[in-house]
Amino acid sequence: MKMGLFFDRSIVMDNHQYIEIIKKKVKRFTLRVSIKDNKILCTVPIRASNKDIVAFIGHHQSWIEKQQSKVAALRALHIQEKPGTLLFMGDLYAVHFDTNAGFKGIIDKEDKIIMSTINLESPEQKKQWYKEQALEIIPRIVKIYAERYDFIYGNIAIKSQKSKWGSCSSKGNLNFNTKIMRAPEYALHYLIIHELVHTKYFHHGAEFWQEIEHCYPEWKQAELYLKREGRLL
Numbered sequence: 534m535k536m537g538l539f540f541d542r543s544i545v546m547d548n549h550q551y552i553e554i555i556k557k558k559v560k561r562f563t564l565r566v567s568i569k570d571n572k573i574l575c576t577v578p579i580r581a582s583n584k585d586i587v588a589f590i591g592h593h594q595s596w597i598e599k600q601q602s603k604v605a606a607l608r609a610l611h612i613q614e615k616p617g618t619l620l621f622m623g624d625l626y627a628v629h630f631d632t633n634a635g636f637k638g639i640i641d642k643e644d645k646i647i648m649s650t651i652n653l654e655s656p657e658q659k660k661q662w663y664k665e666q667a668l669e670i671i672p673r674i675v676k677i678y679a680e681r682y683d684f685i686y687g688n689i690a691i692k693s694q695k696s697k698w699g700s701c702s703s704k705g706n707l708n709f710n711t712k713i714m715r716a717p718e719y720a721l722h723y724l725i726i727h728e729l730v731h732t733k734y735f736h737h738g739a740e741f742w743q744e745i746e747h748c749y750p751e752w753k754q755a756e757l758y759l760k761r762e763g764r765l766l
């Protein structure tokens with residue numbers, strides 16, 4: 534029987550695997566591998582014994598390993614943002630401070646440089662910067678597609694939210710997640726089409742996907758991106 538080393542909220546298994554233990558009001562033991570940092574998280578009932586926890590994790594070794602290599606592959610696919618760089622529309626830009634550049638900055642797409650008078654390394658300022666960009670870029674693209682495919686929409690809002698990429702209200706108001714400005718352009722275009730199609734079809738039924746296929750035939754790749762790599766943005 535494997536023992537493991539128990540700490541307050543974690544356990545180090547005999548194979549040196551570090552696992553975070555989350556005690557919760559649940560009935561079942563569950564395991565997941567975090568896509569953000571490849572950490573193994575195990576949720577257990579409040580009264581679970583150390584012996585049961587070790588046994589449960591021991592039982593799921595091959596699942597954990599498979600899951601971890603999947604997550605590692607996914608993370609490798611994603612462009613990693615290093616200090617002094619910024620992910621913008623799927624490309625990594627070097628960030629430079631320039632007193633003449635203004636808040637929104639100058640974006641040199643050719644050389645992948647952003648010049649700005651604000652500190653783009655500050656999380657708050659950076660968030661605001663993405664929002665400004667989104668407010669400028671998204672309504673323009675929405676307008677072009679709406680005119681081309683006859684969609685009628687209301688207001689456009691840009692919000693920082695955790696899980697949703699976008700939404701469309703029954704009044705046709707469109708809502709986009711600021712984070713989409715970090716995704717490649719094809720994913721941004723798809724998201725816009727997706728929400729615009731919801732102004733006609735308020736569901737994800739066959740007609741909805743037919744319309745998506747008609748307006749944006751490359752949708753499958755974008756949908757996959759938003760579901761997988763997009764989670765890392």
Ligand SMILES: [Zn+2]
Nearest residue numbers: 727731736737
């Ligand atoms: Zn939808």
